[in-house]
Amino acid sequence: MLKSAMFRCGQLCSRVFAVEFDLRTEPLYFTLSSTPQELHHAHQQLFGDGEKLFSLHVHCDNRTEKARTHAEIKHKLSDTLSRDCDVFEASAFIPNVKNSVVKGFFIRDKSTTSLSEDILKTLQQSKSVCVFSYKREGQHCWQEQWSPVSPVEDSVRKYVTPAAAAEHHPSTLNIRNADVYYCMNEAYEVLQECTDIIPESKEVLKLVDEQLEKSRGEGFPVIVIEGLDATGKTTLTEALRDTLNATLLKSPPQCLAPFRQRFDSEPPLIRRAFYALGNYITAAHIGKESQRAPVIVDRYWHSTAAYAIATAVGGRVENLPKPDSELYQWPEDLLKPNLVLLLTVSPEERLRRLRDRGQDKTVEEAELEINQLFRLKVEEAYKRIQNPACIIVDASPSPQEVLQQVQHLIRNKCHL
Ligand SMILES: Nc1ncnc2c1ncn2[C@@H]1O[C@H](COP(=O)(O)OP(=O)(O)O)[C@@H](O)[C@H]1O
Ligand SMILES: Nc1ccn([C@H]2C[C@H](O)[C@@H](COP(=O)(O)OP(=O)(O)O)O2)c(=O)n1
Structure with missing residues (x-):
């Protein structure tokens, strides 16, 4: 030995x-x-x-x-x-x-x-x-x-x-296919390798197999809303659903909710593969629903990649992969939305909203609160993602004003 x-x-x-x-x-x-x-x-x-x-x-x-x-x-x-x-x-x-x-x-x-x-x-x-x-x-x-x-x-x-x-x-150096996945098979294989130690992996893979994306023709626009926790995503996406008569979807999708806690306790390689697969299931739902109505999505690949990169990269914002890195490129095989909006608020306002909500925070969100460096890295990674890149929305005004601002953007960019 x-x-x-x-x-x-x-x-x-x-x-x-x-x-x-x-x-x-x-x-x-x-x-x-x-x-x-x-x-x-x-x-x-x-x-x-x-x-x-x-x-x-x-x-x-x-x-x-x-x-x-x-x-x-x-x-x-x-x-x-x-x-x-x-x-x-x-x-x-x-x-x-x-x-x-x-x-x-x-x-x-x-x-x-x-x-x-x-x-x-x-x-x-x-x-x-x-x-x-x-x-x-x-x-x-x-x-x-x-x-x-x-x-x-x-x-x-x-x-x-x-x-x-x-x-x-x-x-x-090790982010690709260990923290962030750029095609479905890479994430799928990680969960396949875990079926003995994590029996839930089989159930997740089965859901992925059942939901594989149906091809999407030119349907209604797909709009993704991104941002740190408590920036107002739920408030805005629900208002958009009602005003645009849109379908509201989430990633990870509801069908993965029973497994989320289990995978959250695993190391990044496995945990991030779970969230990556969640996006492909949501993509299948988007493909179907966008034939009928506009689709609003609460978190998608920007969240998966930004949180994964910010967690993998220790220390300062300067340590992130350089802005032109291929690590910020959208996966080729994942359905692309028409518009991605990133909600931003000041750290003070965000903390106030978190406190007002008084909800249990995920460990990661608790960490965000004490770890300013991590929050900065998540936001910076969000902004560096390309193809599609996100448009930054100042979400500090009232819910009504944020909604109006976003409706205006949607009208301009998606002609809705
Ligand atoms: N524009 C806004 N101004 C003030 N408070 C807001 C605004 N948008 C949302 N909130 C409040 O902030 C908290 C977090 O909002 P929420 O929509 O749940 O965020 P997320 O889904 O991003 O976690 C909630 O208590 C919500 O009522
Ligand atoms: N599409 C997604 C959505 C969330 N995630 C991950 C990224 C973070 O680790 C957590 C953030 O989830 P959190 O519970 O804070 O989000 P919500 O408050 O439910 O919007 O989930 C992801 O990887 N991909």
């Missing part, structure tokens, strides 16, 4: 490591070399003197198993190491190479009781986890493979060498 762990660790050594040391700044990047290198000031802070330092990475050929192991470890680390240890997200990657990221964590143990070593001992037993330890000596720091019992045979000491910032934040 140690031999295969060695092989995997060997693969990691040729990569650049990124540690999200402080979410408001660039990650700290380093590579490894066989000769001692002087640490930069910021790296000296990360590799504190006299602290126990570890990094661990999850390797596994099976992507659903890898995603679940990573989520499980994250949970365990935050449960067990909350006191006296800092846990940072870390990744090992090859700059600009898609899908090269191996995700993991960096642990700085400030306890006097080797708090982290017990949990690392347990995690190390899994054949998909690879653990390194770091030793600081003055200006230098070296990394070696870690074993709780004895030094690892043949483990080579590698020196931490500060590296240049990556052009593309590492979290953007």
